[in-house]
Amino acid sequence: MTAGQAFLWVLALIAFGFCLRRGPAAGHRAVADAGRNLLKILPMFAVALPMAAFLAELVPADAASGWIGPESGLAGIAIASFAGGLMPGGPFVTFPLVLTFAKAGAGVAQMSALITGWSIFAIHRIVTWEYPVLGWRFVMLRLISGLPLPIAAGLIADAVLQVLPITLGRP
């Protein structure tokens, strides 16, 4: 277990402790809720992780270095921002794929733009949740307000990288 995972467990157990202080029923509800969500998320993992692994094998080692490589600049940041919006699923899809792109030569600033673009534009989430629950006007309001953010995130990351040489991947 890494330090980050240990930290997460400490946070979880503290929060669970507060639940138990409210009474055994709240603790029980929390565990049941977590179990239900685990059952919902496992099928996603079962298809998303193999998909990312197959794509990682298929994508040639330098495939991403041209369009979204570290030298691709503003154009690469814009492409990555747009591509982020097309990512077809939740974090269990996106983060393994970002790792795949990074191994295939994608730039760190471009991946910052891609994750930001996915967070803001993810089409599947708009179609399946945001539009049915909140309506088109809210979707437009949020998309227009958030439009420049992925490119801004990429450019700021690019500036940070000039000073701090941050890399992508497991420590």
Add this chain to the structure above:
Amino acid sequence: MITLIRRHASLVVIAAIGATAAAVLWRRDGTAAVGAALVHAWDLFLFIAPSLLAGLLLAAALRQLMSPGGLARWMGAESGWFGLAVAMLAGALTPGGPMAAFPLVLVLAGAGADRGALVAYILSWALNGFQKLLVYEVPLLGPDFAIMRTLITLPMPMLAGWIARRLPIAWEAPK
């Protein structure tokens, strides 16, 4: 039907992409390559599993402890930057996926939050949600990258909320 599609659309799309990729890989490199990729996927799962379980427990415990409606009185149309900051904080601390977060927007709207604060709230959840950050981004992409990206995007929802308050698009919570 709509609920069925909503629940499973991502799953079907991802499975289709995965099956296609597996077929292409099998034709190019044979069965052994497909097997090796599956072993990689399993390793990744084992690597992420401890954070996943802790994240689910933390999210479930927080849902028992927090009452989002109470925050909304600081998120009204006249709340200024302070309201946007409250929305940003609430969004980053909201656990769970879209099935939990989008209905909460309705709860907040009903309790008095304005459109700017709601845009800031949902963007903050999407960009900087703690669960995504701690369960996926830090373990998979490394703490250096995750911290840099989060610091860059942390204030962005407030900016978007400020813009949303100035856009001429009226929005009422659907009844």
